[in-house]
Amino acid sequence: MGSPAEGSLVRGDRMDTLPVGDGDDLLEQVYGTGLDGRLRQDLSLLTPETLITPNERFFIRTRRPDLMNMERPWTVRVHGLVEHPREIPLAELLPRARPMGVHLLECSASARGGLISAARWSGIPMGEVLRDIRFKAGGQRVLVSGFDRHSEFDLDYDERGANWVFKAEELEAAGAFLATEMNGVPLPEDHGFPLRLVVPGWYGCTCIKWVDEIRIVDDDEPATNHMRDYASRTHQDGKPERARDFVPARIDLAAMAVRVERWRVGGELVHRVVGILWGGENTTHALVIRFRPDSAFEPVDEYVHETTKTWMLWSKTWRPRHPGAYDIELAIDDPRIRTRRLDAGYYTRSVTIHEV
Numbered sequence: 001m002g003s004p005a006e007g008s009l010v011r012g013d014r015m016d017t018l019p020v021g022d023g024d025d026l027l028e029q030v031y032g033t034g035l036d037g038r039l040r041q042d043l044s045l046l047t048p049e050t051l052i053t054p055n056e057r058f059f060i061r062t063r064r065p066d067l068m069n070m071e072r073p074w075t076v077r078v079h080g081l082v083e084h085p086r087e088i089p090l091a092e093l094l095p096r097a098r099p100m101g102v103h104l105l106e107c108s109a110s111a112r113g114g115l116i117s118a119a120r121w122s123g124i125p126m127g128e129v130l131r132d133i134r135f136k137a138g139g140q141r142v143l144v145s146g147f148d149r150h151s152e153f154d155l156d157y158d159e160r161g162a163n164w165v166f167k168a169e170e171l172e173a174a175g176a177f178l179a180t181e182m183n184g185v186p187l188p189e190d191h192g193f194p195l196r197l198v199v200p201g202w203y204g205c206t207c208i209k210w211v212d213e214i215r216i217v218d219d220d221e222p223a224t225n226h227m228r229d230y231a232s233r234t235h236q237d238g239k240p241e242r243a244r245d246f247v248p249a250r251i252d253l254a255a256m257a258v259r260v261e262r263w264r265v266g267g268e269l270v271h272r273v274v275g276i277l278w279g280g281e282n283t284t285h286a287l288v289i290r291f292r293p294d295s296a297f298e299p300v301d302e303y304v305h306e307t308t309k310t311w312m313l314w315s316k317t318w319r320p321r322h323p324g325a326y327d328i329e330l331a332i333d334d335p336r337i338r339t340r341r342l343d344a345g346y347y348t349r350s351v352t353i354h355e356v
Contacts, residue, residue, distance in 0.1 A: 012265030017044065020257050020328065020349040027114055028057060030190075034150040037063025037190065040114030043258040046276065048313060052102060053117035055183050055191070061107045061115060061204060062162075064189040067149045068210065074194050080215035081139035090194055096124045097180040100198070104278055104310045106251055108203035108233035112347065116278070118310040121198055122181035127172040129214070138218045141243060142166050144197050145213040163224045164206045165217065165243035166199075174199050174248075178211060200309060201281070203249045205230040219244055235340055252338050253280025255287055255314070255330040256347035269355060271318045273328060277303065278311035286334040289316055291326040297333065320353045 027042040039060035041053060053059075074090040100121045107115035130142065145163035166176075176199040179187060187193040192209030199206050205226070221243045223231075231239045234249035257275040264270075277287060283305040288297035303314030320326065328349045332339050341347060 012263040012270065015262040015264055018260040018262065018271075018351055018353070019044070020260060020351045021112065030060065030063075033063055034066060034152060035062055038115075039190075041117050043114055043116070043256075043276065046258060046274075046313060051118060051311060051313070052120055052183065055119070055185070055188050058117040058119055058182070058191065059105075059107065059115045060190050061109070062148075062209070064193075065148055065150045065210070067151055068147050070189070070193075074212070076195065076211060077213045078133055078215075079213075080143070080217055081136040082216050083134035083136060093124055093129075093178065093195070094180060096128065097122050098124075100125075100175075100177050100179070102310045103198060103200045105198070105204045105207055106278070108205050108230055108249070112256070112349075115204075116311075119182050120184065121177070121179045122184075123177035123179040123198065125172075126176040126178065126197070129178065130168050130171070133214070133216065135216050139216040140167070140219040141217050141221055142168050142171060143213075143215040143217050143221065143224070143243075144208050144211060145215070146192070146197075146208040147210040147212050162205075162208050163213075163226050164208060164249075165221055165224060165227065165246070166206075170248055171199065174201055176200070201250050201279070203230070203234055203251055205234065206249050217243075250281070251279035252340050252342070253282075253284065253308075253332055254278060254339065254341055254347055255332075257328040257330070257349045257351075260318075260328075260351045271320060271353070273316045273318055275314055275316075275328075275330070276311045277305060277314055278308075280308050280337060280339075282337065283308060284332055284334060284337060286332050286337070287314060288331050288333045290329050290331075291318070291320065293327065293329070297331055299333075300330075320356050323353050323356055325350060325352050 027040050030039045032038050041057055041059050075087040077087050079085040100123050102120050104118040143165045148162040179196045179198045195211040197208040197211050223240055223243045228239045255277045257273050259274050261272045287300040289300050290297045300314050300316045
């Protein structure tokens with residue numbers, strides 16, 4: 001049937017699907033250019049067979065800069081507080097690439113708009129790259145930058161340039177890597193060809209595309225404009241002036257409904273809510289759901305949470321008592337697990353039931 005465990009519904013007939021949210025005509029298509037380029041995945045189409053997103057459907061937050069010269073040999077400039085500044089040719093990096101597994105990326109701006117996808121990646125672990133660099137005394141942090149120069153610039157953006165400052169140990173602990181392939185083929189141009197930083201478990205704004213610079217900096221390095229622009233979206237305390245004052249931009253555990261299916265089971269109309277669960281640092285079986293803000297949460301028991309590296313589907317059989325509008329709200333019934341966006345209602349979706 002293309003959904004999570006169906007329980008009693010396996011002997012029923014699926015009738016149709018009700019939309020959740022406000023609906024959007026601009027899903028599953030690329031539009032705009034440069035900084036305004038987008039592709040948003042239609043999450044309502046997710047099935048167990050499509051949890052690895054094909055490259056042509058993987059979300060895009062910014063398209064390839066038009067000023068990039070794709071004909072020139074690609075190099076990564078390594079400089080700053082290093083003993084031996086150099087330009088690393090792409091040809092030197094590619095033979096070191098290897099499979100890195102399936103990882104999800106979520107744009108910090110909005111998953112509700114389909115800016116979230118998962119792929120199978122190959123690349124070079126950042127820990128290996130950094131171990132080849134001899135830091136000078138005072139070298140504490142790693143600034144990773146990508147080519148981000150566009151002929152047209154939207155004045156709504158605070159700055160040009162995409163870059164983030166990390167502790168070396170943060171990159172290693174996260175299993176960060178310079179991606180070279182996506183789902184078995186070289187990175188598409190809009191996804192960072194030829195090199196993209198992937199920091200598993202961190203928001204997509206830290207996963208710099210078109211990487212062409214690694215600069216080793218000291219502990220007083222100012223926060224980049226890019227970091228400050230995304231400060232609120234990555235749960236920072238204000239807009240810190242120094243990179244050292246930024247907390248890791250990790251994705252909290254989150255869940256969201258993506259569709260409501262209508263089933264006819266033994267003459268009874270039954271609804272089933274299907275959604276996704278992703279993020280966080282620990283798996284959980286404490287996912288709960290409610291449909292009215294004044295009602296109690298109840299467990300979602302139709303899912304198996306095995307990994308935090310990517311997303312998974314869950315489902316909940318639902319028999320609404322009355323027609324009307326409902327808000328589908330998820331939570332994690334475990335105070336040890338951080339769920340800031342869930343707590344704020346960021347992923348609450350709405351559905352209208354016309355027949356019960």
